[in-house]
Amino acid sequence: MTETFAALLFAHVMADFVLQPDRMAQNKRHPLMLLAHGLVVLAVLLAVFGRLDIPLLYALALAHLALDAAKLLLPPGLRAFLGDQAAHLATLLITAVVAPALWSAAPWAGMALLPAAMAAAAGFVLATRAGGFAVGLLMAPWTDVALPPGLPGGGRLIGLLERALIFLLVLVAQPAGIGFLIAAKSVLRFETAKNEGPVGEYVIIGTLASFGWGIACAYATRGLMVALGAPLPAL
Structure with a gap:
């Protein structure tokens, strides 16, 4: 069952993000756009499992399409995003x-890792791309905050990189490195964060949300990989 879930999760993430x-x-x-996304979901599922029958x-794929259609009835925002993803994960x-035993029917099921x-x-x-959407939606109500000038898209890229580093640190059993990452960002963002x-507040909330999302995804992934027998170093 765990192998099947991992394959389904991979297909979902590839299709959605x-x-x-x-x-x-x-x-x-637009119905055609929604249908096109449903076809992408189906194509990825068929490719991952290598079967058409x-x-x-x-x-x-139809369930995915129905959930996406239902999401359109909700007000856009973080709750709709998290609720939609939770519903997809439930399916x-x-x-x-x-x-x-769905995964065992795939032609490459013999590849243990x-x-x-x-x-x-x-x-x-x-952790990275979906986290960017989640943090962005969380911070959306405060987009009128007058942030200091910076590189176009710089904050988004910083968030993506920090979540990627957190993810890798947890997977290689070096979570203590997250503390150094927090310290480094605190120093670099000191002039902005010290603003009362x-x-x-905007910078602090965004930073904590980004780190929290990255840590949660990293530990959940590590747990799934350990359950699958991946040779990860012990924490």
Whole structure:
């Protein structure tokens, strides 16, 4: 069951956060865009499992499409994003429970470390790219805060890099390095963070949210990889 879940999770993350361009994500209210995303989901599922004759994969793609359509009825924001992803993860888990041997039907099921590799890839994308969406939606109500001038997209790239480093530190069993990362960012952001007004609060909230998301994704991924028998160093 764990191998099946890892493969399903990898397919979901690839379809939602890697192979879904911003134009498609922002225009899902158009039926053709929504349908195009559903076809991408189905194509990725079929590619991951290497089979065209598994009805459950078609049903899962339809469920994904239905959840995305339901999300359109909700006010856009962090709650809708987290609720949508939680619902998708629930469908993946239910599928893995109903058909635990689904992965064994894949032509490359004999590659023992492949499920762990897919879990690592999925976790990395969730920590970095999905984390960027989550933190961005969290901070959206305060976008009118007058931040000091900086590089275009610099803050977004910093967040992505810090979550990537956190993810890698946890996977190689060096979580203490996160403390040094926090210290380094505190020094670099000192002039901004010491501001007692909204700018300082904005930076602190965004930093804590980014670090928290990265840590949560890293430990969840590590737990899944250990369950899959990945040869990770002990914490």
